[in-house]
Amino acid sequence: MKIQFADRMKDYEEGIFQVLNEKKTQMEQQGRKIYNLSVGTPDFPPEQHVMDAVVQAAQKPENYKYALADIPELIEAVIERYRVRYGVELAKDEVMSVYGSQEGIAHICMTLCNPGDCVLVPDPGYPIFGIGPSLTGAQIVPYALTQENGYLPDLEGMDEQMLSRVKCMIVSYPLNPVCKTAPDSFYEKLVPWAAKHHIILIHDNAYSDIIYDGREGKSILRIPGAKEIAVEFYSLSKSFNYTGARMSFLAGNREIVANFKRFRSQIDYGTFLPVQYGAVAALTGSDRMVKEHCAEYQRRRDALCGGLRNIGWQIEDSEGTMFAWARIPDKYDDDVNFVMELLEKTGVLCTPGSSFGSLGRSHVRFALTLPVEKIREAVDAIAHTDMLA
Numbered sequence: 001m002k003i004q005f006a007d008r009m010k011d012y013e014e015g016i017f018q019v020l021n022e023k024k025t026q027m028e029q030q031g032r033k034i035y036n037l038s039v040g041t042p043d044f045p046p047e048q049h050v051m052d053a054v055v056q057a058a059q060k061p062e063n064y065k066y067a068l069a070d071i072p073e074l075i076e077a078v079i080e081r082y083r084v085r086y087g088v089e090l091a092k093d094e095v096m097s098v099y100g101s102q103e104g105i106a107h108i109c110m111t112l113c114n115p116g117d118c119v120l121v122p123d124p125g126y127p128i129f130g131i132g133p134s135l136t137g138a139q140i141v142p143y144a145l146t147q148e149n150g151y152l153p154d155l156e157g158m159d160e161q162m163l164s165r166v167k168c169m170i171v172s173y174p175l176n177p178v179c180k181t182a183p184d185s186f187y188e189k190l191v192p193w194a195a196k197h198h199i200i201l202i203h204d205n206a207y208s209d210i211i212y213d214g215r216e217g218k219s220i221l222r223i224p225g226a227k228e229i230a231v232e233f234y235s236l237s238k239s240f241n242y243t244g245a246r247m248s249f250l251a252g253n254r255e256i257v258a259n260f261k262r263f264r265s266q267i268d269y270g271t272f273l274p275v276q277y278g279a280v281a282a283l284t285g286s287d288r289m290v291k292e293h294c295a296e297y298q299r300r301r302d303a304l305c306g307g308l309r310n311i312g313w314q315i316e317d318s319e320g321t322m323f324a325w326a327r328i329p330d331k332y333d334d335d336v337n338f339v340m341e342l343l344e345k346t347g348v349l350c351t352p353g354s355s356f357g358s359l360g361r362s363h364v365r366f367a368l369t370l371p372v373e374k375i376r377e378a379v380d381a382i383a384h385t386d387m388l389a
């Protein structure tokens with residue numbers, strides 16, 4: 001029987017990623033050197049005391065039951081972190097864990113949107129920002145982020161009639177993939193603007209700890225009135241390299257948190273308890289490694305962005321995230337072809353910008369996931385081609 005899959009599956013074709021992966025494997029088999037700057041998984045390990053906490057908890061048979069809920073120590077640890085790190089007071093019912101921000105963002109609109117509701121999402125933006133709402137049948141309304149508008153949404157320029165149909169808006173800075181931050185004044189304007197238009201704000205705060213040149217990562221929840229209309233995802237994946245453990249939090253408006261808990265209780269039974277204990281260790285430990293890793297990402301940023309500028313590729317310095325964002329050289333008009341040619345000629349693998357939305361076309365994203373020496377080698381490999389000429 002020919003199995004007919006749901007129409008939505010057409011949106012999830014692997015396409016170019018599969019092709020690039022096959023090409024990369026083929027080149028590796030031929031002994032070619034590959035500089036994989038494509039995937040955004042930190043190459044640093046979690047801290048030893050975090051892994052110890054997981055292992056210790058994993059030795060206890062009682063930790064293999066369904067967790068069902070967050071352990072109280074975990075919620076306390078998040079509350080304390082928000083207090084100390086962000087100057088935000090959270091109550092216990094204003095926070096819950098999720099199975100990574102990816103899962104959280106994929107599901108939260110299930111509790112907020114009906115088919116036909118509009119959801120504002122950044123273009124370019126991290127793909128789940130659009131995929132999540134579209135699972136509910138909501139209409140995605142991209143907001144353009146361009147160099148001209150400082151990579152900030154043009155709140156005043158949005159159509160009033162369209163706004164009356166908007167249920168939520170997804171916002172995230174430092175933003176993957178454009179690597180820009182937003183000033184305090186933007187958030188101070190955004191919150192009252194959203195309240196005026198009855199728009200729920202979903203803030204993805206994945207990179208508040210990976211931010212450069214003395215900038216400070218903050219929480220949207222510090223803005224007066226934010227808890228009335230906003231929730232924030234705060235992930236341990238990038239700050240603490242707890243990536244594969246899948247631990248992130250939803251914090252903010254208590255009604256949204258309560259409904260999201262109710263929704264998730266229908267589809268899972270809570271996070272493996274040893275993973276919860278490891279997260280407590282991460283959140284209550286010192287921030288020394290978090291800062292050291294941020295400094296190392298900044299050195300890699302300098303090696304990549306500075307290195308590419310030195311060889312004639314005009315790319316802006318990332319302000320945050322573990323990525324760099326570059327417009328492809330003028331003589332190319334297709335980012336996918338460019339990525340393929342770059343891989344073939346240099347072994348450097350990056351991500352085509354069009355996978356982040358229509359305004360990502362003609363751009364590529366590099367992940368800062370190799371040490372400085374390797375990044376320098378990658379830049380050198382690019383310098384020895386005719387691709388920038």
Ligand SMILES: Cc1ncc(COP(=O)(O)O)c(C=O)c1O
Nearest residue numbers: 100101102126176206235237248
């Ligand atoms: C902006 C952004 N949000 C969320 C995620 C995923 O986070 P998590 O590992 O918590 O699912 C990523 C991962 O690259 C990301 O770049």
